[in-house]
Amino acid sequence: MLRLIATRVLSTIPVMGVVALIVFFMLRLSGDPAAILAGDTASSEQVEKIRVSLGLTKPLYEQFFGWVVQLLRFDLGTSLFTGLPVTTLIAQRIEPTAMLALTTIIFSVCVAVPMGVLAAWKSGGWIDRLVMVICVLGFSVPVFVMGYFLIFNFAITLRWFPVQGYTSPFVDFGRFLTQITLPTITLSFIYVALIARITRASVIEVLGEDYIRTARAKGQIEAKVLFRHALKNAAVPIVTVIGLGVALLIGGVVVTESVYNIPGLGRLVVDAITRRDYPIIQGLILFFALIYIVLNLIIDIIYTLVDPRIRY
């Protein structure tokens, strides 16, 4: 296990290097932010002065190595627009995104896994068909449509929840719950569909195995057969899809954060791209890449826990 972790940590270095290289040069192809900083009425000379002051007139290789040196000092740089360190901006925005991702995963797993197991147990019956309809809806309905639907019904019409905003659970837990509920359901819809379908397929496959027949022959109750024997043996693909889901969430939160006005990382990166704020975009993409790598490592470790046959 330790060898796995050590190997993965070491392999992170070249991966991050390649990501850094691609991000840096692709961003430079998209133009620079000097004209945006200068504003609508700036003359070409003013734009050029800003370009010089930002170091954007230096050769690309010089800019790249300057950035790499910064990275080696664990410094992601400073936003060209706000003048604040990228790490500060990430620190300001990470909590809403992390909380939304966490509640989404918890909600999705708590709803989707039982749904999938039930559908598998009653395969071909009305419960199965109902679950499949929900799954098709989950895959088909865009996140923003679901968001507006929930806002209209539960925030505007019934007034059960606020329309928008985010409050830290460490500041006001009650307000956090009311504000995070609709975004969580909105974002969860697709993950519920994904996880429920995979769970159903895996459990159906396992339910045909001899050891399930044996468990039933021994007179074990159906719930125990389903959740202890079948689900446990069907866990590997489920864990995989949950892990992938967490990774996909990073992209999914962008829309949800916009619809519910949650000041998270998704909005930070979109705003930075719009303004060509290089240091933020570069820093965030590296940060996201790191999260992907760590998540994959965690999934690999979980494999060994749910299936003792897996060894690295």
Add this chain to the structure above:
Amino acid sequence: MSISRRELMAGAAALTGGLALPGSQAALAQAAPRGTLRVIPHAALTTLDPVATTGYIVRNHGYMVWDTLFAQDEQLAVKPQMASGVEVSADKLTYRITLRDGLAWHDDTEVTSADCVPSLVRWGQADGMGRRLFTYIDSVTTDGPKVIVIKLKRPYGLVLESIGKLSTNVPFMMPKRFAEKAVTDRLGADDMMGSGPFRWNKAEYRPGARVVYERNAKYVPRSEPASNASGGKVVHLDRVEWVNFPDPNTALNALVSGEVDYYEQVPADLLPIVSRAPGVKVANFNPLGNLGMGRFNSLVAPTNNPGVRRAIAKAINQSELLKVAIGNPEFYKTCASVYPCGTTFENTSGSDLVSKSSLDEARAMLRASGYNGEKIVLLATTDIPVQSAMAQYTADVLKRIGMNVDAQAMDWATVLQRRTSKNPVDQGGWNMFFTWWEGADLLDPVIQFALSGLGEQGAWVGWSKDDELEKLRTAYAESGSVAEQKAIAAQVQARAFEQSFSIYTGMFYVPTGFRENVSGILNAPPFFWNIKKS
């Protein structure tokens, strides 16, 4: 930490799928606490230096934190603001501006003339009108802690109009240590030290998401009633929070549900919904309106040919374009003047070009210009609906008069960058783009940057070069009476239409939505003094 049983039940039940909560219909929406005005501004505040940057959102931020020596009232007359008054010498070469009593920076130190001098100098490097003013200035000095002395090389009629200008770049007064920074060395979050009616709350600043201002309890307002940017800036709120909403629908929902109090610019397509919403009012607080503008690149073919530019101007029908771009006629009007209609210098000189559009005449003018099918590159903004519609309409019109149009779709950030290129169109250059200005930025020949004829030596992008235009603008700046100014402004307009460096596409208004318990909003840019929330 506080949590009510109802909140906990609502949140927890919904998280577990049990959305039906009997008895929980009471509004859980988080209404703003009393004394806090929650505002949806028209854009996110990310850069903070109102002197170095021209964005309207940064200007509005500037009016919260800083103050000005002079300011314009609703009639656009220049009135003392931080100044108690001004003495002008008989030869009109010396201006002695005296600071009024009670002015203090937010760190409680006194505002002195030694702060104001570098503030004026810094602004004079950044702003077009400021640069022009400083070509007339011999020296700006202090005479004791309260008096600023401006000495001119020769008389200039727009000294107070310049340092009292309403819109970007506004000459805000800053402490000396910040005012002495180079313009390219922009002020950051640690430098928001002003003497204005609100204090900057750095701890709660979330760039792109949230800005918080608190009442400056030590601010001494003038005794006159508030009028536009002048008069008593009396603050009736404890806090003003600017919350940025990337999605207009969510912004609308937040206003309707009472989670925010003030939506600065309600998009035209959402107005019918906002107008019907209970507890919400809609009104236009910007009587000067906004003016759409198409800008030509005068350096590269075919728009380096005035005949081609005039033909395009003749082809654009303001009514059609405004209908496409704005939609509701209640919120737009045609305006065949280079100055905002309804303001002092509106006139009809040369305006037939704009007011009597004709595709047939445009085709004839195009033929007469010698146009020979050269490609015209139109930078078509996609992410700002008004500009996008203007570009799409124009691309169609240009095709109909027989031009070879290449409408290149791109976001505004890319337009801003592409338009700095002076290359020919086949090397990444451009011929035309659309934008819009607040009326306050187009009021007269000098303040209107688009009328500059300085070419590559200081004109706006497009590099309009015309000595005659510059001569007229200088004459305007040095003229002595309003009657004389009006006559020259009309000549400037006639020359501007003749050269057609820009196309004027008419006026439009973007109304503000606000909760009905909010009162005292000024007919001005979004200023937050004078506003009460009951």
